[in-house]
Amino acid sequence: MSNKTTWIITISVILILIIAGVIYWQSKKNGGLADEQKQLEDLNKALEETNAVPTLNIGANPLDKLPDTNPVTEANPFTNLKTNPFK
Numbered sequence: 001m002s003n004k005t006t007w008i009i010t011i012s013v014i015l016i017l018i019i020a021g022v023i024y025w026q027s028k029k030n031g032g033l034a035d036e037q038k039q040l041e042d043l044n045k046a047l048e049e050t051n052a053v054p055t056l057n058i059g060a061n062p063l064d065k066l067p068d069t070n071p072v073t074e075a076n077p078f079t080n081l082k083t084n085p086f087k
Helices: 003-050
Strands: none
Touching: none
């Protein structure tokens, strides 16, 4: 083989290796993003399934059972007093 043919074969092999390396690198790069997206989707699905937010089963008003301590609603405690003790 001549020197010119050797150079053409060498350059062709180098170009093929470079192209194959770029294609492999792009497939790994896209595959990595797909893996991260799949992991994120799996995490969101797991969070939805577990219902991580706790729920409290309390009635509408927890203060319903407290006694009425408002003095205005009670009867007047001063009904048995004389009107003016100094007359």
